[in-house]
Amino acid sequence: MMKFTKQNFIFLVGGIIIYVVDIGVDFWVASKYFCQGQYSWSILILCFRGLSSVITQIFSYEWFKDDWEGANTRKLKWIFLVHLLQCGIFIRYWFALKYGCQAAFKQNSSETTSETHPPNFIQKQAVDVVTDINMLRVFKTFLETTPQLFVQIYILTEHGKNNIYQYAAIIMSLCGISISTVDYQISLRKSLPDTDEFLGLPHLVYLFYKLLTITSWILSISLITLLSVRISVILLIFLWICGFTWALKQHTTFCRSKKMEYLYRTVVGIILIFTFFNVKGRKTKVCISIYYATHAVVTLGILFVYMFWKPSIIKDIHFTIASILTVLGLVLGIIFLVVYYRHFHPTAYRRPQLCADEVDGDAGQKDVVETGRFQNFIMQ
Numbered sequence: 001m002m003k004f005t006k007q008n009f010i011f012l013v014g015g016i017i018i019y020v021v022d023i024g025v026d027f028w029v030a031s032k033y034f035c036q037g038q039y040s041w042s043i044l045i046l047c048f049r050g051l052s053s054v055i056t057q058i059f060s061y062e063w064f065k066d067d068w069e070g071a072n073t074r075k076l077k078w079i080f081l082v083h084l085l086q087c088g089i090f091i092r093y094w095f096a097l098k099y100g101c102q103a104a105f106k107q108n109s110s111e112t113t114s115e116t117h118p119p120n121f122i123q124k125q126a127v128d129v130v131t132d133i134n135m136l137r138v139f140k141t142f143l144e145t146t147p148q149l150f151v152q153i154y155i156l157t158e159h160g161k162n163n164i165y166q167y168a169a170i171i172m173s174l175c176g177i178s179i180s181t182v183d184y185q186i187s188l189r190k191s192l193p194d195t196d197e198f199l200g201l202p203h204l205v206y207l208f209y210k211l212l213t214i215t216s217w218i219l220s221i222s223l224i225t226l227l228s229v230r231i232s233v234i235l236l237i238f239l240w241i242c243g244f245t246w247a248l249k250q251h252t253t254f255c256r257s258k259k260m261e262y263l264y265r266t267v268v269g270i271i272l273i274f275t276f277f278n279v280k281g282r283k284t285k286v287c288i289s290i291y292y293a294t295h296a297v298v299t300l301g302i303l304f305v306y307m308f309w310k311p312s313i314i315k316d317i318h319f320t321i322a323s324i325l326t327v328l329g330l331v332l333g334i335i336f337l338v339v340y341y342r343h344f345h346p347t348a349y350r351r352p353q354l355c356a357d358e359v360d361g362d363a364g365q366k367d368v369v370e371t372g373r374f375q376n377f378i379m380q
Helices: 006-035 039-067 073-084 088-105 119-159 164-191 201-227 229-249 258-274 285-309 311-315 317-343 372-376
Strands: 356-358 366-368
Touching (some): 006 088, 006 119, 006 164, 039 073, 039 258, 088 119, 119 201, 119 372, 164 201, 201 258
Antiparallel strands (some): 356 366
């Protein structure tokens, strides 16, 4: 049975704190750029923040509508108003704290355990609400945090100015990417029957695989942007088209409505610009190999172009550091990727209707495992 532990609750509280701090850092950095007259950077950062907020609110509200079918209209109107004010995520965090506290600390008390709400139900309720938050954070990570990291690295490399708010933004971006990707993988493991708990060494291997490959690729894109902003924009658009097309070809079934499904595929296309995700839970050994082989070829190609086209910039300390980190991050990231897929990856994805857990106290009886919407979400 899926369990929500005290450790999960602590991570949840930490995630809330980092989420709030991240909002504050974004506005602080944007205000600093604005005060320095760098209006384009300030507006760009706020645009990333606004875009990710709007899209996550749309998905959050749609999920509330799906989960609260039959609820009174006034309740849904109130939920809609809160999401319209871009605060829907805080409602989800409130539910997560409420159910998480019950599951982790009070699951054996008479207040939370009854015939209608047994411990298993409370555990599943906590896991489901946190899983929804982790899905929304994946959207936020690749719609806002990752692009912001790219912008900050580009500014630092292009202008060579070292300001505390730039480093703060980079650190917060790296923390956001790390936490969201690992929490996502933990939720995935909890949603899949017959898989081991995602803790310890697998946790670290997956973290380093994602963090190193994403950072290396962002540095590569930053180096392309230093050569030509136009080429960089064309490349990003081309990569998005490839990702969106691949999502279409996979015939994803995450959303109930066609409009929401196309929005989901659009977001998946953006995610695939920065990292690989399996959108159908199928074996993708060939696809992931092509994906990271392409990253390696593009990265090496960029460095060779600099060597022959702009040899003078190679002496710049920021370029040297960026180049070393790009290559090192890619090599180490792929090593961690291979280790993860060889030893820690849940290779057999099963549909919930094909799996069952024994019901406590009823030997020989089976109960279908319900995994919710996560079963059709992007997988790894």
